[in-house]
Amino acid sequence: xxxxxxxxxxxxxxxxxxxxxxxxxxxxxxxxxxxxxxxxxxxxxxxxxxxxxxxxxxxxxxxxxxxxxxxxxxxxxxxxxxxxxxxxxxxxxxxxxxxxxxxxxxxxxxxxxxxxxxxxxxxxxxxxxxxxxxxxxxxxxxxxxxxxxxxxxxxxxxxxxxxxxxxxxxxxxxxxxxxxxxxxxxxx
Amino acid sequence: xxxxxxxxxxxxxxxxxxxxxxxxxxxxxxxxxxxxxxxxxxxxxxxxxxxxxxxxxxxxxxxxxxxxxxxxxxxxxxxxxxxxxxxxxxxxxxxxxxxxxxxxxxxxxxxxxxxxxxxxxxxxxxxxxxxxxxxxxxxxxxxxxxxxxxxxxxxxxxxxxxxxxxxxxxxxxxxxxxxxxxxxxxxx
Numbered sequence: 047x048x049x050x051x052x053x054x055x056x057x058x059x060x061x062x063x064x065x066x067x068x069x070x071x072x073x074x075x076x077x078x079x080x081x082x083x084x085x086x087x088x089x090x091x092x093x094x095x096x097x098x099x100x101x102x103x104x105x106x107x108x109x110x111x112x113x114x115x116x117x118x119x120x121x122x123x124x125x126x127x128x129x130x131x132x133x134x135x136x137x138x139x140x141x142x143x144x145x146x147x148x149x150x151x152x153x154x155x156x157x158x159x160x161x162x163x164x165x166x167x168x169x170x171x172x173x174x175x176x177x178x179x180x181x182x183x184x185x186x187x188x189x190x191x192x193x194x195x196x197x198x199x200x201x202x203x204x205x206x207x208x209x210x211x212x213x214x215x216x217x218x219x220x221x222x223x224x225x226x227x228x229x230x231x232x233x234x
Numbered sequence: 235x236x237x238x239x240x241x242x243x244x245x246x247x248x249x250x251x252x253x254x255x256x257x258x259x260x261x262x263x264x265x266x267x268x269x270x271x272x273x274x275x276x277x278x279x280x281x282x283x284x285x286x287x288x289x290x291x292x293x294x295x296x297x298x299x300x301x302x303x304x305x306x307x308x309x310x311x312x313x314x315x316x317x318x319x320x321x322x323x324x325x326x327x328x329x330x331x332x333x334x335x336x337x338x339x340x341x342x343x344x345x346x347x348x349x350x351x352x353x354x355x356x357x358x359x360x361x362x363x364x365x366x367x368x369x370x371x372x373x374x375x376x377x378x379x380x381x382x383x384x385x386x387x388x389x390x391x392x393x394x395x396x397x398x399x400x401x402x403x404x405x406x407x408x409x410x411x412x413x414x415x416x417x418x419x420x421x422x
Contacts, residue, residue, distance in 0.1 A: 059366040097370040101380035122350070122361065123311030129375035131316040132323040136381075139327020162310070173310065178247040182285040187317035192289035193324075 048080045049229040055117025056127040077226040113143035115221045144198035147217035151203040155181045237417040243305025244315040265414040301331035303409045332386035335405035339391040
């Protein structure tokens with residue numbers, strides 16, 4: 047049976063979310079893997095407990111998967127989508143192989159400057175609310191970046207930001223390839 | 235030996251991060267619990283692998299804890315701090331008791347309106363990039379909110395947003411009290 051990969055990401059919030067899921071699953075299939083996409087779950091969105099049903103279905107998919115590929119492309123701000131990040135943390139806690147990519151190659155501290163004023167103060171960078179801006183030269187918060195280093199492969203980013211950050215699947219496919227190599231090596 | 239609680243949150247990015255950690259640990263102690271705060275770890279910030287050392291130290295603290303209390307107060311945007319959310323997911327995956335609070339009682343969809351234009355389109359809310367805005371009446375992304383429901387207690391929020399969202403510990407103390415009740419019941 048092919049190994050399974052949970053496809054986490056804010057892709058589900060795009061207008062063509064279902065088509066993106068099919069595209070990602072096709073790429074997985076080309077590498078001998080089965081992609082599990084949150085929108086494959088059938089949930090009655092009009093039910094009063096719809097959001098809980100989505101939570102449980104997503105969690106069951108992660109539990110059933112051998113690995114996760116998290117789309118950590120910045121979402122509605124300077125950092126990754128918290129829903130995706132929760133799933134990455136949960137997968138790491140459950141001992142899954144963890145991969146991730148971001149289609150924005152900028153480092154976090156640079157990116158924060160697009161959203162708020164950042165100044166140097168007492169040897170640290172601070173935003174206009176006085177909160178420290180993480181400045182380790184990483185793409186996002188160190189917890190996600192090093193989770194990938196420790197439980198899978200380093201974050202995959204393109205050399206240059208693609209024109210369409212939500213529909214360029216190059217970095218995603220690199221993750222699929224890395225996952226296939228790791229999972230098949232583990233099986234051999 | 236007292237039960238241990240990992241104190242996750244963007245508190246570590248505040249100028250008085252150490253004092254906040256002491257305050258939170260004192261509140262835990264008053265309820266018979268030991269608070270573990272990321273900045274209690276000694277890390278040489280000038281070392282080239284400082285960020286990896288922080289990751290490993292935080293993870294070891296979560297592993298050693300019986301529960302997590304995550305500060306999910308919105309951070310640098312509409313949602314919670316992704317580093318904190320990663321830790322909540324990891325703790326859930328490791329079977330820890332999960333609690334969380336947010337000092338902003340607004341629901342997510344309302345809050346997004348402060349950062350970007352939100353319009354109704356085909357029965358869903360979308361932001362100005364065309365991305366769906368989650369609209370289940372929850373405080374943040376459903377993954378975090380229902381993780382708390384399923385693995386601990388419902389998100390704790392104040393009735394009204396306190397004047398100083400980073401230094402009001404009322405909701406935090408409610409979490410500590412709930413954690414103490416659950417952990418002591420589990421032990422009995």
